[in-house]
Amino acid sequence: MYFQYGDKEIEYLRSKDKKLAEVIDKVGHIDRTVDTDLFSSVVHHIIGQQISTKAQQTIWLRMNEKYGHVTPEVIDSADAAELQSLGMTFRKAEYIKDFSHKVVSGEFSLDAVWHMSDEEAVEALSSLNGVGVWTAEMIILFCMQRSDILSFGDLAIQRGMRMVYHHRKIDKKLFEKYRRQHRKLVFLGGIGRRC
Template identity: 30%
Template structure:
């Protein structure tokens, strides 16, 4: 962590965020099916809203397993606050795990690119969802989720950079610690909006 902070502090803007707000909280989530369900629920909604839906799901089933999700009536999932679209995504994920097409327990033996390719086969899962899984569940050290609106808006605000291509070029300077840089940017975004 110290080496990563030293490297990122060469960027004056990141250094200033660290000086003003201190170090960000590094999240660690469990790996596996339930974690991926949670990430799907987080797509395009607030963290608080997704968490509430996930808790309803957990309360309803006791445990979020592929079998519970796949065998659930759509109405059951709707009562937990899950949209028709996300019901399709969760059921596709569950089916892939049950059929062994997707096995989360093998991820620790696979490359990041292989994991990315496997997760992208899930209906409704794009780069943002994959990057959140890599960052939070697998603790991958060098991810910058430019599909994340808070990250993009913070880069626009602090660096006056407006295209994703230019953001990618900026983030090259943060390698191989782009995940920590992302946490620092999120930290600024949340602190500025009094969400921490």
């Protein structure tokens, strides 16, 4: 499944911003895969923190080969050392175990997160061990496909803004200016990045 956006959204952005229109014309449509399974998305994001995309993919592939479909019950029944043997750090394995246990025990409701506002979802997800605000924002963008997410903490987004708008630095005030300018379609700025 790919992130859902089309000509209407692209034309809106092109009409609002000449510089962004040039980039859109040059890059074209981006097919960005999404994982709409919130549990596996959280696990996948925890695994991928501070490692290369290739390393993340390798660990994820090993996990899927070992366990089949990654579910809370399957991961809760594994032990942390077993998860670590797939190539992740022991700390990440503990975070994933803790998360799966909270889901299985009912302490954390995946279904409830789907019904929360963006801010509430970020707060709930970032309350989990191993999930910070940036990771929570990436989860609600790339799993839940919420359209009003553009993270100031995302250095790739800041670098892209510097390149498109020719700034040396993007501070919070400037970032918010561009974010407001493209409100409700800001997610398109993030779909080409690695999560």
